[in-house]
Amino acid sequence: MNEQTALQNEATDRELLSFRVGEQEYSVDIMSVREIRGWTRPTPIPHSADYVRGVINLRGTVLPIVDLARRLDLSVEEACERNVIIVSKIRHQTVGLLVDAVSDILAIPDSEMQPPPEMTEEKDRGFVKALTIVDGRMLRVLDLETVLPEQSVEAV
Amino acid sequence: MTSPDPMAEIRASFFIECDELLEALQDGLTQIDEGAADDETVNVCFRAVHSIKGGAGAFGLDDLVRFAHRYETVLDEVRGGRLALDHDAVLLFMRAADILFDIVRNCRDDVETDATAVEPTLRELESLTGGSEGEEEEEVADFQPMTLSLDLGLGAVDTGDTRYEIRFRPERELFASGNEPLFILRALGELGHTETECTLGAIPDLSKLEAEGALLSWKIILETNRARNEIEEVFEFVEGLCTLEIEELSGFSLPPLPDLPEISEVPGDSAESIESEDANSAPPISRLNLTLPGAQETQTPKTAPVSETPAPAHASAKSQTQRSSGSPSAPPATVRVDLERIERLVNLVGELVINQAMLSQSVAQAGIPANSPVAQDLEEFMQLTRDIQDSVMMIRAQPVKSLFQRMARIVRESSASLGKRVRLVTDGETTEVDKTVIERLADPLTHMIRNAVDHGLESAESRIEAGKSEEGCITLSAAHRSGRVVIEVSDDGGGIDREKVRAIAEEKGLVQAGQSLSESDTDALLFLPGFSTAKTVSNLSGRGVGMDVVRKSIQDLGGQVHITSTPGKGTSFSISLPLTLAVLDGMVVEAAGETLVVPLGSIVETLTARHENMRALGADSQVLQVRQSFVPLLDLGVELGFREPRSDYHGSVVLLITLEDGTRSALIVDRIHEQRQVVIKGLQESYGYVPGIAAATILGDGQVALILDPVDLLSSANGKTRYRSADLQIAG
Numbered sequence: 001m002n003e004q005t006a007l008q009n010e011a012t013d014r015e016l017l018s019f020r021v022g023e024q025e026y027s028v029d030i031m032s033v034r035e036i037r038g039w040t041r042p043t044p045i046p047h048s049a050d051y052v053r054g055v056i057n058l059r060g061t062v063l064p065i066v067d068l069a070r071r072l073d074l075s076v077e078e079a080c081e082r083n084v085i086i087v088s089k090i091r092h093q094t095v096g097l098l099v100d101a102v103s104d105i106l107a108i109p110d111s112e113m114q115p116p117p118e119m120t121e122e123k124d125r126g127f128v129k130a131l132t133i134v135d136g137r138m139l140r141v142l143d144l145e146t147v148l149p150e151q152s153v154e155a156v
Numbered sequence: 157m158t159s160p161d162p163m164a165e166i167r168a169s170f171f172i173e174c175d176e177l178l179e180a181l182q183d184g185l186t187q188i189d190e191g192a193a194d195d196e197t198v199n200v201c202f203r204a205v206h207s208i209k210g211g212a213g214a215f216g217l218d219d220l221v222r223f224a225h226r227y228e229t230v231l232d233e234v235r236g237g238r239l240a241l242d243h244d245a246v247l248l249f250m251r252a253a254d255i256l257f258d259i260v261r262n263c264r265d266d267v268e269t270d271a272t273a274v275e276p277t278l279r280e281l282e283s284l285t286g287g288s289e290g291e292e293e294e295e296v297a298d299f300q301p302m303t304l305s306l307d308l309g310l311g312a313v314d315t316g317d318t319r320y321e322i323r324f325r326p327e328r329e330l331f332a333s334g335n336e337p338l339f340i341l342r343a344l345g346e347l348g349h350t351e352t353e354c355t356l357g358a359i360p361d362l363s364k365l366e367a368e369g370a371l372l373s374w375k376i377i378l379e380t381n382r383a384r385n386e387i388e389e390v391f392e393f394v395e396g397l398c399t400l401e402i403e404e405l406s407g408f409s410l411p412p413l414p415d416l417p418e419i420s421e422v423p424g425d426s427a428e429s430i431e432s433e434d435a436n437s438a439p440p441i442s443r444l445n446l447t448l449p450g451a452q453e454t455q456t457p458k459t460a461p462v463s464e465t466p467a468p469a470h471a472s473a474k475s476q477t478q479r480s481s482g483s484p485s486a487p488p489a490t491v492r493v494d495l496e497r498i499e500r501l502v503n504l505v506g507e508l509v510i511n512q513a514m515l516s517q518s519v520a521q522a523g524i525p526a527n528s529p530v531a532q533d534l535e536e537f538m539q540l541t542r543d544i545q546d547s548v549m550m551i552r553a554q555p556v557k558s559l560f561q562r563m564a565r566i567v568r569e570s571s572a573s574l575g576k577r578v579r580l581v582t583d584g585e586t587t588e589v590d591k592t593v594i595e596r597l598a599d600p601l602t603h604m605i606r607n608a609v610d611h612g613l614e615s616a617e618s619r620i621e622a623g624k625s626e627e628g629c630i631t632l633s634a635a636h637r638s639g640r641v642v643i644e645v646s647d648d649g650g651g652i653d654r655e656k657v658r659a660i661a662e663e664k665g666l667v668q669a670g671q672s673l674s675e676s677d678t679d680a681l682l683f684l685p686g687f688s689t690a691k692t693v694s695n696l697s698g699r700g701v702g703m704d705v706v707r708k709s710i711q712d713l714g715g716q717v718h719i720t721s722t723p724g725k726g727t728s729f730s731i732s733l734p735l736t737l738a739v740l741d742g743m744v745v746e747a748a749g750e751t752l753v754v755p756l757g758s759i760v761e762t763l764t765a766r767h768e769n770m771r772a773l774g775a776d777s778q779v780l781q782v783r784q785s786f787v788p789l790l791d792l793g794v795e796l797g798f799r800e801p802r803s804d805y806h807g808s809v810v811l812l813i814t815l816e817d818g819t820r821s822a823l824i825v826d827r828i829h830e831q832r833q834v835v836i837k838g839l840q841e842s843y844g845y846v847p848g849i850a851a852a853t854i855l856g857d858g859q860v861a862l863i864l865d866p867v868d869l870l871s872s873a874n875g876k877t878r879y880r881s882a883d884l885q886i887a888g
Contacts, residue, residue: 043860044750046796047847055843055852055860060507062852062860064843094842149843 013107018139019099022074026140034087036102052149053098065096071147072127090144108132170211171264177204181253182561189246202231217263223274227252230281239285252277254565317379319405325373330397343390348380498551505548506835512541513856553588556634559598560585563605563632570609577626578609583633589641592737596713600706604645604729612647612727641735646728652721654678679719683707711867740836744829748793751861753834753853758866763810780822791824813866821870847872
């Protein structure tokens with residue numbers, strides 16, 4: 001619950017970039033977003049987790065792509081040209097998040113953030129660090145760090 | 157130095173200079189040892205130490221000043237021809253140079269230098285000159301009287317104190333170039349007693365004052381026993397930036413004070429006693445030295461260079477002419493550049509190469525004929541890009557000399573601790589290699605050198621028994637060979653005892669008893685993890701870091717190691733490395749619809765798989781018959797998990813891969829696209845380790861392609877036994 005207290009202590013609004021993954025609406029802190037780019041076919045990485053779609057060339061650097069739908073275990077259609085990649089910086093690592101579509105930029109006061117309820121499925125709760133309501137819809141705030149590819153698991 | 161940036165910067169550049177000076181010192185000592193030295197070589201050594209001392213003084217690095225001073229004093233004896241150098245003395249000098257190196261490092265890192273490590277060598281050094289007891293005062297021992305006794309004919313320069321009138325008028329450029337008259341005046345103050353007078357006459361009204369103008373000038377009366385050129389040396393850095401007049405005022409000398417008891421306490425005492433033994437004619441002079449007014453004088457020898465040679469002006473002039481005309485390899489003009497800037501340039505050029513490839517591809521796709529002006533210009537552009545790339549890579553290249561000098565030290569230290577006499581011969585020191593390669597080569601090379609001294613060379617007794625010279629010889633050489641750098645470490649020792657190697661390998665279960673091994677196979681056992689032939693774990697080798705680690709680190713650099721050994725004649729390790737870590741010659745291939753790059757260095761030949769040369773082996777693997785041998789067949793697409801094995805590989809393209817340990821594999825790919833240079837993009841930082849993959853690159857179409865790591869790929873594909881591949885299911 002540290003996350004929650006931390007959120008409440010900040011009085012300022014939080015700007016979020018919201019996007020759609022499958023039928024669900026998620027968001028990330030806009031400060032971590034570097035750019036949004038169209039779909040490029042990634043080069044698959046051998047022996048990687050299924051949600052790592054591969055790597056793409058981002059102006060000369062090699063950028064790993066995480067398929068959020070697969071990461072969050074949502075069933076969606078295969079990625080195609082309609083998908084977009086949100087390039088975000090998480091700690092010192094830059095990662096591309098493959099999502100269905102970017103929807104909006106929202107300013108939400110911290111007071112309107114609420115912690116996700118205790119769920120039976122520990123795994124699902126881990127990715128979402130807060131919830132909020134926008135126009136009657138539930139918006140999930142992603143904990144980006146949990147989305148990162150897990151190195152130790154992959155290096156089998 | 158606690159001052160902020162500007163000082164820190166100067167300090168940093170001082171340490172960079174120190175490295176260069178230490179290198180020059182090492183060079184000089186090596187030359188002396190080889191008997192290839194002339195007077196100038198000794199001068200160079202002396203100057204190197206002297207300059208380090210000078211800089212150290214400016215930064216208040218007392219440890220360094222102390223050591224450098226005493227070292228320099230002994231070197232000066234050599235320079236003056238009063239001390240002849242034999243081999244042992246040169247070794248001692250080299251050890252001292254090593255210590256100097258350590259102290260410089262310690263000062264740089266703000267680490268206290270352990271005096272106990274320094275003192276013994278200093279004492280040894282000083283015992284060379286028959287120097288006095290190792291008292292603290294000794295460091296200020298003034299050898300000047302000895303100099304005098306030899307060079308009385310050279311004029312009155314050193315005969316006690318001379319009064320100089322110095323008129324010093326800085327130009328504005330002096331300030332513009334960051335010089336500070338105060339430091340110069342202080343430096344003068346260290347030479348002797350000074351009376352300084354500042355001339356303010358040129359200062360206009362405040363309204364007319366030009367802030368950056370040079371308006372002040374100084375008149376300094378200096379009483380010193382130093383030579384005139386030492387005074388000039390103070391102004392060395394402002395030469396041409398000021399008006400300087402140094403005039404000797406005649407008819408001055410201080411009346412000697414008859415205060416002899418006090419003299420016995422001043423630091424110059426020991427010198428005086430030496431001097432009085434040596435030259436009875438000189439006592440009045442030395443007394444003059446010691447009776448000069450004030451504490452300033454007694455401190456002088458501590459911080460300022462002791463006894464330049466009798467005619468230093470002459471000596472330095474000579475050294476300069478020799479440096480410019482005499483030496484065939486006069487150092488070319490250089491610029492110091494921040495490594496980060498070079499990295500950036502390298503990256504940008506990498507981008508340029510990729511972009512150019514993309515452009516070529518677009519032009520080709522647009523259906524522009526190859527003989528059109530566009531295509532021709534593009535061809536030229538490609539050539540230029542390639543040239544730029546090569547030139548930029550050259551910026552990163554550095555001669556291996558610094559690395560070799562470090563190795564010289566390892567030889568000295570390890571041979572001393574083992575009590576062996578070892579000579580290191582180096583060759584090809586000017587060979588240039590990528591800076592990163594040099595840095596990352598230091599550890600494996602250190603290990604190999606230690607191994608050579610410890611295991612490679614026999615003990616002195618066995619050497620004499622075998623009719624060899626008692627002194628062992630280790631050769632370290634570097635050369636460019638067909639686009640790679642080959643570094644060789646060889647010794648003239650007993651060679652690899654193959655019986656013993658085999659016995660140990662069997663004992664440790666690394667090979668099966670009775671398994672037939674060729675000579676080179678046996679030698680290659682040394683590289684297996686957990687192998688160490690040393691019967692007793694010595695201080696040097698056998699720390700659990702084996703040759704397998706050496707091989708691993710060289711492989712990480714894209715290199716290979718080979719051993720050759722002749723019994724009784726010696727062993728030679730040869731390391732072959734890519735010139736740079738930034739580009740790679742590779743073969744662009746396709747497997748399971750993905751484009752991949754196979755490093756060209758590992759490909760021996762390309763073949764076509766046919767029914768008649770494929771043989772099934774076990775349930776799910778096959779071997780390919782290549783002439784008279786069988787090579788395991790691997791499907792690249794399957795190995796990377798991109799697809800299931802195909803039912804028939806007849807007609808497939810096969811790359812025959814050989815690793816440096818001799819392991820061979822036949823790698824099936826779907827298609828070979830081209831052979832080209834690719835820019836290496838690290839995958840480790842952006843993603844992490846991928847089994848079988850070394851790095852990534854960006855191809856002409858902008859797509860990322862992965863670069864294979866054949867060693868990793870084959871090892872993860874094969875497991876322990878080379879002839880089984882669990883993933884490979886070939887329905888033959």
